[in-house]
Amino acid sequence: MNVKEVPIDNRQEHLDLLCFPTLFPTGQYGEHHPRQSYTAQTLSFSEYIKSRLLNKDSRFRRNHSYCLHYYRLKINKALKTGIYNLLKTSRGNVGQTVAEILEKINVLDEEFEGNLSTMLAPIRGTNQYWFRVKGEVKAMFAEYGSPTLFLTLSCAAYDSADIAQYLRKNFFNIVILQRGVLGKLEQYYVKIEYQMRGAPHYHILLWIENAPVVGIDRPEVCSFIQDRITCHIPDNQYEIVFASMM
Incomplete structure (x- = not known):
């Protein structure tokens, strides 16, 4: 057609x-x-x-x-x-021809490359965008030191995605931030990724107040980990019991 x-x-x-x-x-x-609305709205x-x-x-x-x-x-x-x-x-590139700009790219002009980084920084996913994000994380490292914990949260991909995301959000806000089961939270940084199937995946840096430092306070670090981090493997009959009794 x-x-x-x-x-x-x-x-x-x-x-x-x-x-x-x-x-x-x-x-x-x-x-x-x-639409009828107030200017501020x-x-x-x-x-x-x-x-x-x-x-x-x-x-x-x-x-x-x-x-x-x-x-x-x-x-x-x-x-x-x-x-x-x-x-x-920056007014240095005003009035230049395409050939002149391409020449700056070919010779790796540092000032011009910096200008391009500024231009592309607002676009999520570009190298320039992540360069800025990396700078923010480095600033937090300089201010608060090394993070205490690296936390990863994932949704249950084969269960209800809506419920899983709701529970994940409340788990972080209520259990980690409010109840402080890992200790009183001083600062945190969150990075969200979406896997190929669309499920959100969260990587989180946690700074716990008065937490021991790895490499310096070894006994305290071991005690800190023992009190807060556990690993449990269910019994082989767990799924049968769960399906029959719950």
Whole structure:
């Protein structure tokens, strides 16, 4: 089929209504629909996306094309922010030709490479983004010393994903932060990864207040680990008993 129509400008306001008629059958209530709200309560771009994806009506988050459409817009906005910040802080590259810029890339111009890092830093997943994150973690190491524990939390992939994520969140907030079963928490840093099947995977650095230091307080470290970390292998009949009695 040959569709001979004028391409839709992807910068126009009501692009979501035009591209996803099954999600907006009345042609209304898209991102730029006029809404009655106070100035201080106006939704930002990120808040609008979050409200759609977390809405009780699941059709938005179940439409992969819709999710990827807004992911592309989010990346474009982040890239524009990086370009704006670069032009605002550096005027050295204004007016240069493409050939001159390529030459700077080929000779590994340090100043130019630093400018590119600034431009790409807002885009999650790029090397420049993780360079900034690594700097934040290094700053925490310098301020608080080596972390006490490295904690990994994973959802039960073959059980209910919604319940597993709810329990994981409450486990960290209630058991680790509030009850302090590992000790009084001084600081923490969380990195979230999504595995190939989509299950979230959490890596967490924990700084416990007044915790012994590995390599210095060996007896205290052994006692600290003994009190807080255990390993238990269920009996071979565990699954049968659990299924029959519970």
